[in-house]
Amino acid sequence: MTYSELSAQIFQKQSYLCIGLDTDPRKLPRHLLTESDPVFAFNKAIIDATHDLTVAYKPNIAFYEAQGPRGWESLQKTLDYIPNDCFTIADAKRGDIGNTSDLYARAFFDPTAAGLAFDSVTVAPYMGRDSVTPFLAYEGKWVILLALTSNIGSADFQRQLVGDQELFEMVIETARTWASPDQLMFVVGATQVDEFSRIREMAPDNFLLVPGVGAQGGNLEEVSRLGLTAKGGLLVNASRSILYASDGLDFAEKARAEAKALQTEMARQLAHIR
Numbered sequence: 001m002t003y004s005e006l007s008a009q010i011f012q013k014q015s016y017l018c019i020g021l022d023t024d025p026r027k028l029p030r031h032l033l034t035e036s037d038p039v040f041a042f043n044k045a046i047i048d049a050t051h052d053l054t055v056a057y058k059p060n061i062a063f064y065e066a067q068g069p070r071g072w073e074s075l076q077k078t079l080d081y082i083p084n085d086c087f088t089i090a091d092a093k094r095g096d097i098g099n100t101s102d103l104y105a106r107a108f109f110d111p112t113a114a115g116l117a118f119d120s121v122t123v124a125p126y127m128g129r130d131s132v133t134p135f136l137a138y139e140g141k142w143v144i145l146l147a148l149t150s151n152i153g154s155a156d157f158q159r160q161l162v163g164d165q166e167l168f169e170m171v172i173e174t175a176r177t178w179a180s181p182d183q184l185m186f187v188v189g190a191t192q193v194d195e196f197s198r199i200r201e202m203a204p205d206n207f208l209l210v211p212g213v214g215a216q217g218g219n220l221e222e223v224s225r226l227g228l229t230a231k232g233g234l235l236v237n238a239s240r241s242i243l244y245a246s247d248g249l250d251f252a253e254k255a256r257a258e259a260k261a262l263q264t265e266m267a268r269q270l271a272h273i274r
């Protein structure tokens with residue numbers, strides 16, 4: 001999906017919601033456990049209940065890898081089931097020497113080489129340019145680079161001064177020379193609102209993937225006020241607060257209600273920028 005297509009989806013659906021498919025087999029509603037693939041059955045019901053309210057889905061790969069080969073199969077089926085009008089993110093946080101990143105890129109971007117057909121993958125910037133560029137070699141595919149993450153440990157390295165900049169600022173400034181906003185997003189945690197204006201100034205056109213509303217307590221209104229652009233420019237992720245709103249027969253209905261509440265607030269915020 002291109003930048004302008006993603007932007008168009010945001011205004012059409014009045015939503016910049018990304019639903020994190022962090023599907024934990026230990027948290028599935030009991031009635032799904034008799035299904036041949038309970039993880040896929042759960043994801044399918046969540047997608048059916050929410051696809052008109054969300055512009056993106058982000059399966060976190062850890063939840064699938066932890067299930068071994070069955071998990072990869074559930075992931076592939078889930079990806080195939082996501083409608084074409086939704087952007088897809090492999091939240092894998094990859095990055096290695098170029099030779100190895102090349103294979104990671106194939107794994108998520110190249111179905112002709114037995115890989116998956118995601119639109120984007122999350123990448124850690126720590127190993128530098130040659131660890132990131134193999135992902136950018138795929139035309140039309142996106143790198144979502146970790147800049148300032150939502151967790152407490154983000155202070156350990158990302159907030160440290162390197163010269164007169166914090167490390168996350170250096171990541172943003174440098175990575176912007178590697179790719180255009182058509183292929184490069186940054187991850188900025190919703191828990192980091194104090195830094196949002198500064199980040200938006202440094203990366204005025206880049207989409208920001210913002211996890212951390214819901215279970216981690218980030219504030220959607222503040223994130224939106226400081227991060228939205230005339231093109232949208234935000235994908236705000238929620239995972240657990242949507243997926244596990246109920247563990248009963250009504251789980252999909254309750255998930256929809258959570259997604260709807262976020263989408264309603266997003267529509268309100270989008271009205272301010274037009």
Ligand SMILES: O=C(O)c1cc(=O)[nH]c(=O)n1[C@@H]1O[C@H](COP(=O)(O)O)[C@@H](O)[C@H]1O
Pocket residue numbers: 020022060091122148149150151187188189211212213214215216237238239240241
């Ligand atoms: O890259 C991410 O998506 C990510 C970056 C970050 O800084 N913080 C963060 O929580 N995430 C991911 O976003 C999701 C957040 O899930 P919930 O806290 O359940 O909404 C998880 O899949 C995390 O791995």
